[in-house]
Amino acid sequence: MKIAATLPLLAFAGLLAACGSSTGAPVSTASSGSVVATPQRIVAFGDSFTAGYGFFADGAEMTAEEFFGCVGEGEIPADKKNDLCSSNGTAKTAEEPLAFAPDYGFANQVSWAAQVAKGLGVGAGSFVNYAISGTTGREWAEDSLTIDGKNGLDAVVAQKPDLILVTLGGNPTLGKVIMGSGERCDAYDKPDQEDELRACFQRIITTDGTYDALISVYTRLLDKSTAKILVLTYPKVIPALALGNYTPGALLVARDELNATVMKAIDAVRSSNSTGSRLLTADPQFDTGLPPGDYSSAGDCFGAAKSETGTDGPSNQSTPTQENFTEMFATTGWCSGPPFLIAGDSGVHPNVAGYAEFAKVALAALNGS
Helix, strand or coil: CCCCCCCCCCHHHHHHHHHCCCCCCCCCCCCCCCCCCCCCCEEEEECHHHHCECECCCCCECCHHHCHHHCCCCCCCHHHCCCCCECCECCCCCCCCCCECCCCCCCCCCCHHHHHHHHCCCCHHHEEECCCCCCCHHHHHCCCCEECCEEHHHHHHHCCCCEEEEECCCCCHHHHHHHCCCCCCHHHCCHHHHHHHHHHHHHHHHHCCHHHHHHHHHHHHHHHCCCEEEEECCCCCCCCHHHHCCCHHHHHHHHHHHHHHHHHHHHHHHHHCCCHHHEEEECCCCCCCCCCCCECCCCCECHHHHCCCCECCCCCCCHHHHHHHHHHCCCCCCECCCCCECCCCCCCCECHHHHHHHHHHHHHHHHCC
8 A cells, every 4th residue: 555755634534444453452561570669659741652642541442534533623722632532531522621531541551651550550549641642842841731720730740749751742843744744854855865854853843842841841840849750752653644755764863853852851951950860761662674674584574674684673663554665665675563553543653562562661761760
């Protein structure tokens, strides 16, 4: 199922209808071991990667037919973002107000935050997930969100957590790159122009104010709470929709630049704050199945990737993306594998298996802290 060089959004509806569900089966969460002292209260916040976008509070995965009702229309102001179609919320239409599920999605065990809480032995009554899909670093930093009558960060602190879990900074940059809006960097999507490509993506990130926003958010949390704060970066994702605008390599460069900005902000806060050691990070990967790499199992790879260049491992990209890879990399070879991303949005957000991978690296980071 090849995606044309320019893919109209409406044409994508047909692609989604053909793709069905993510086929990612639930995976048992990694054990926390005995190193981490069990937190008394866990609070999560941030964007869709922590909210569990693409799933509903009952644990059901968003279907292809539900996708367009789950994205809203146009640029949505902060006070209208209602955690639409997310595992910790109740909204199924853009018109509904922001309302979190009574257990914040703990029982459905979709979000990595809920899986981490269970893995650490924390019950539903001591777990809160205030993540709101679509929110930006600036919105959290500038108190543009209202939760339980307070601005977003004050609501997090008011819960008196001793562990805070978060993903933040992906919006609006990832959306611009995936949809090809804002400054277009595809003119530099060539092997000999990687420096120009990185500079272009950095201009987008700078325009979005991500670095300064993240410094503000993490500084305030360190100053106003005594909690450990675990930040997860963004995995390698190659959405099928974005292949109409960029090569897989360019999308990975965009991810690298975004994560570099997240880590730069965290390093700045760590070095300037006397309690910066409470700010922890973990980096989920999600393999692409594309060369080059050191994985070359003949049973899983195709074409030249078997013995010449290898790949990074069996692909964890979505089903529609892997279907595109079959045609795109027929000559060079690639490795198929179990998807860690939902098909309903063409492979942007994790499925339950993908969130289990998030939880695994999160628990490992907490074990080592």
